[in-house]
Amino acid sequence: MDLKAPHSMGTTIIGVTYDGGVVLGADSRTSTGMYVANRASDKITQLTDNVYVCRSGSAADSQIVSDYVRYFLHQHTIQLGQPATVKVAANLVRLLSYNNKNMLETGLIVGGWDKYEGGKIYGVPLGGTIIEQPFAIGGSGSSYLYGFFDQAWKEGMTKDEAEQLVVKAVSLAMARDGASGGVVRTVIINSEGVTRNFYPGDKLPLWHEELEPHNSLLDIINASGPEPMHM
């Protein structure tokens, strides 16, 4: 029996719980082969007012799954008379992923806030397993983040600590994963509502062997004025 290794999936996606809610983060690169089809995609998609999903893998598959889940949740919210819980949203995602596992290639991270359980993150990887976690990472870029999170993750972070962790992590993954790049988008969900943030590529920290960007070489060579004379 040959256990086929999983496909690597273009993207870096992250979901982190903090004391009071969740922070979802993603890069913005959509690639077809070696070409970057969209350098500013939005991979964090709304399912309801209080639940969002990070999409990775096949763009088509992840879009169609989130479209169906949004449709089902809309009806569910009307019938229930109150906002859907994160658990219900995650389980709908799981049902679609599991029951169509032969056809779909998408890994998803469902995150949100509801009044019963507070902030929750659910991972739904390839195959349709559902797994509740304090934080989740996914996509091809996540390979580079297992060690980082093992070291940097702490229980009970504040909202700002959590968001900084997510931005740093996506940025580190983008530095090494060819399939991840562009900007870092984050979505913070808590009892007060939803906040979207945008960190353009040029505002992210620089890592090993990366240089400060300039408009032109001319700016560099002309910067410090004429060289002093030497004997």
Add this chain to the structure above:
Amino acid sequence: MATTMVKEVGSEPAQLLGPESASERTLYPYVTGTSVVALKYKDGILMAADMGASYGSTLRYKSVERMKSIGKHSLLGASGEISDFQEILHYLDELILYDNMWDDGNSLGPKEVHSYLTRVMYNRRNKFNPLWNSLVLGGVKNGQKYLGMVSMIGVNFEDNHVATGFGNHLARPILRDEWHENLSFEDGVKLLEKCMRVLLYRDRSAVNKLQIAKITEEGVTISQPYALKTFWGFSAFQNPTVGAEGSW
């Protein structure tokens, strides 16, 4: 292969939520659990499994409970594809629910649950769409201890000690040597831990975070997660290639 010609408006999306249509098969697993080991002891059954779920060669999830209690009398441990295990738990939830709804004072014992699981696994195998799991089912009812196994192709049997995956190769020989009737709880736990330690040394997908579960007439208890100490102090480990440089 067309089934019905007339479809109701709005029914297509709902069909996506249900089980797969006829001509499909599960080809390979994605998120997998490794060995489960279990043995009969004086008061019932002891079962051990680590809390790891691998994604190919990555040890991706390290807090997955691969043993769950079923009804009042049984415990199910699973290795293989976790999403299929979650589906099996869903089927069993339904089975136990209907059993309780009868409200007739009777409740499904481990023998019955094992039989149900065997039927499910074998019938899926016949449709070339297996649930990619090896299941260990243990329990005690009316003083009778029961320990059985079902594989993904529907092979099933009972024994005094069982294991899945690597456990078959590494743990069973130890159990064949050292298991005996009427093991005490302490001896049973020590024996399981001996097996789990060997698996930790020699199974690449093993993770050092495990649970041991106990089923007796009183009920099911699953321990808190804990880790085992490992031993590396053999003198032969210090300089293994001295005198044979280049070897390993």
